[in-house]
Amino acid sequence: MQTHHSYWLAFKSVYTKDVTLAFRQRAEIVNPLLFFLIVITLFPLAIGPEPALLTRIAPGIIWVAALLSTMLGLDKLFRDDYNDGSLEQLIASPYPLSLSVLAKVAAHWTVSGLPMVLLAPLFALLMNLETQSLNATVLTLLIGTPLLSFIGAIGAGLTVALQKGGILMSLLVLPLYIPVLIFATSAIDTSSMSLAYGGQLAILGAMLAVAIVAAPIAISSALRVSVS
């Protein structure tokens, strides 16, 4: 048996299990998206429908809504596995826990982040964004939402053993989301002025690279604390 081959299999089996489960309970995918859509609808109703105003604040609204709807799915990321004991099995398995955790985060992004990226053009239309800003929105969501999943999974791992972990997790995670929010909205803002926004995307990409390496370690040690 080749080692690298079985690592890949372990990753794939955790990933497919999570994605399949999510697709069987479709509400888990659809509800955060609906929430995302409703939050975005609320803003024009609250502050007025002037197109110029909406264009100005659209990046902020889209990104704040993205942060909030990612939080919805995060609470369930490890909770079911914790409750039915399969989390303990993952920890006890011969494969590194970081690998399984990476697979779970990837699955979370597939069912929560990716649909948001795909639906972003629709939201951009609702908020009266230009085509160039639309491209920037899709790109920042594409790089930014995996980051949200990684950072959020740390909070989910720390609070999984707690009965009322959901609100506490938002309290822990939202401050850590601030850099993502700042650079993503700034990229969209810059693009709306027809300027180059590669710098902001590069910083987001750098943060994602760090998160891919460092976050699984933090998440797995958090899970070990929670399960022990």
Add this chain to the structure above:
Amino acid sequence: MWKWLHPYAKAERAYQLCNTLLPYFAVIAVVGLLVGWVWGLAYAPADYQQKDSYRIIFIHVPSAIWSMGAYSSMAIAAIIALVWQIRNAELAVISIAPVGAAMTAIALITGAAWGKPMWGAWWVWDARLTSELILLFLYFGVLSLYHAFEDKKSGGRAACILAIVGVVNLPIIHFSVEWWNTLHQGSTITKFDTSAIDPSMLWPLLINIVAFAGVLGVVTLIRLKNEILRCEQHRPWVRELVNRG
């Protein structure tokens, strides 16, 4: 060095060390605050631009410095606790966090009270004030995570992990907020040139910075003693101690 340090991993020795250190920190805190406040409030000359309102600097700057100092020492204690599995370091994390949060709160309140006469508003989204606010959120996160756990052992370790995650993120947050601020900064904010501070103002400031370190030390040591007692309360040495005192 390790042979010398190792006994302090034991709760009883750590408790004794706290007791030995406490008077020194207490003297620094009391004398420093007395001298620093009287000097700063009554004897330091008024600023030619900000008049007497600048005297808030004598508590704003020390509390801001030690709000970050407390966070870094908390993170160092957290790393020690997780790497070498030293329970006392975990307790230190839990003891420093409330004191650091208090320092952050002081920095925020004094910043607002200084901002009102200088900027004309209680709150301005200045980069440093915003970072300080986020720092307060991080402190609250560590504290509420610890208190949410019924098993304080897991709670302590979870708080340590969060403290380390926070300290990795803190420079990124600080940098991003600073960068965000230069993008959005209004013209009303004037940056004060603090590098050319006169010695007559610098000395009381330095004394206050040292005094606040003393306060941080005193309160942290008292809280650390409490935490050690709390988790060792069934041990014989604690009973002896309580009987004696």
Add this chain to the structure above:
Amino acid sequence: MQFESFSEFLAMGGYGFYVWLSFGSCALILVGILVSSLADGKKLKQAVKAQMAREARIKKAKEESQA
């Protein structure tokens, strides 16, 4: 001394409210956390004492019932 009189010292050149608000809240927070930490320690020691007294009572009662 920078101030001529005590009332001038309190006024802080018109900035009295802000200066004393800062110093007052700072003192309040520091004293508050110090006092609560000290009280916490006292409560802990009392709890240990109460526990010891309880154990002593139980032991005594056991001895009496055996005798």
